[in-house]
Amino acid sequence: MNSQPPLNGPDDSEAFEIQQLLALRQQPELLHELQHCTPSELQNQKRLRQLFDHSLVPAAVALHETRRKALGKLPHAEQLWLTRTGLEQATAWEIAAHKARRFAACQQVFDLCCGIGIDTAALTHRLPVIAIDQSPAMVLRTTWNQQILGGPSALQTDCCDVRTRDWNGLIVHADPDRRDGRDRPTKRLEQYVPDLAWMQQLTTTAAGGAIKISPASNFQQKFPGCEIELISLQGECREATVWFGTLAGSFQFSATCIETGETLSADPLSAWVAIATAPARCLFDPDPAIVRAGLIDVLAEQHGLQRM
Numbered sequence: 001m002n003s004q005p006p007l008n009g010p011d012d013s014e015a016f017e018i019q020q021l022l023a024l025r026q027q028p029e030l031l032h033e034l035q036h037c038t039p040s041e042l043q044n045q046k047r048l049r050q051l052f053d054h055s056l057v058p059a060a061v062a063l064h065e066t067r068r069k070a071l072g073k074l075p076h077a078e079q080l081w082l083t084r085t086g087l088e089q090a091t092a093w094e095i096a097a098h099k100a101r102r103f104a105a106c107q108q109v110f111d112l113c114c115g116i117g118i119d120t121a122a123l124t125h126r127l128p129v130i131a132i133d134q135s136p137a138m139v140l141r142t143t144w145n146q147q148i149l150g151g152p153s154a155l156q157t158d159c160c161d162v163r164t165r166d167w168n169g170l171i172v173h174a175d176p177d178r179r180d181g182r183d184r185p186t187k188r189l190e191q192y193v194p195d196l197a198w199m200q201q202l203t204t205t206a207a208g209g210a211i212k213i214s215p216a217s218n219f220q221q222k223f224p225g226c227e228i229e230l231i232s233l234q235g236e237c238r239e240a241t242v243w244f245g246t247l248a249g250s251f252q253f254s255a256t257c258i259e260t261g262e263t264l265s266a267d268p269l270s271a272w273v274a275i276a277t278a279p280a281r282c283l284f285d286p287d288p289a290i291v292r293a294g295l296i297d298v299l300a301e302q303h304g305l306q307r308m
Contacts (some may be wrong), residue, residue: 011043018057024060040138063168074087095238109123109127110129121148130157135159135160173209209244212241223244228243231255271301272301
């Protein structure tokens with residue numbers, strides 16, 4: 001395995017993308033100039049094309065605009081190497097750090113379908129990581145972003161289709177593609193890439209790990225013997241993580257609120273509360289992770305609450 005991704009992509013467009021990334025990194029003055037451009041200058045790009053290589057300007061503008069969108073979402077956003085789709089699908093940094101803590105006792109983790117590498121960077125604060133993606137350009141971004149966000153643990157990278165490899169007995173983190181070229185992410189795990197069948201096989205062959213899926217996906221009854229953790233951030237249920245093997249908890253479902261650090265773990269059918277027959281003194285609105293995990297009755301039973 002390599003510490004740098006291969007520079008020959010699977011097709012001409014991938015190779016051209018890598019060439020542009022390398023050229024942009026060698027010309028920081030172009031990205032610096034974009035910070036002082038007006039919106040109209042960014043749109044027509046005429047002055048920029050006169051000052052810099054005209055073939056690099058569109059890529060630089062796209063990166064600049066994506067970095068601006070990442071402000072407040074990712075640390076050091078103004079330095080990161082991003083794509084629009086990569087940012088939209090990236091794990092929030094606080095959630096990535098939360099997940100990484102569960103891997104701390106492991107010797108090494110393979111981060112499959114690493115994308116722009118936010119989970120990879122968080123994991124390197126806890127243990128050595130081998131990040132893998134089928135896109136050489138994404139692997140390059142992961143390498144550079146780890147240098148900005150990552151921790152002291154070693155990072156290696158590889159470029160391949162993760163469906164062609166055997167993960168038997170290994171610790172893995174996987175983030176299947178929810179879009180696969182579509183404009184909008186799918187809610188059906190069968191349409192992820194790799195798909196549901198691959199994910200289910202991974203949970204039975206790898207020693208342990210996590211699979212990142214959408215909290216809106218059809219995960220119910222899809223992962224027997226696993227723990228599904230629903231994670232909320234800033235009042236929104238942002239991610240579902242399928243924990244399996246040695247990293248799975250004792251219960252089928254858990255709900256975590258990142259801001260408070262609290263986690264509730266239970267079997268949703270382990271509790272039942274009565275329906276309120278009359279208005280009470282207060283109305284309690286559960287955290288959205290509690291709701292999506294199906295743990296409303298568990299929470300209500302613990303606190304002496306009734307359902308509406």
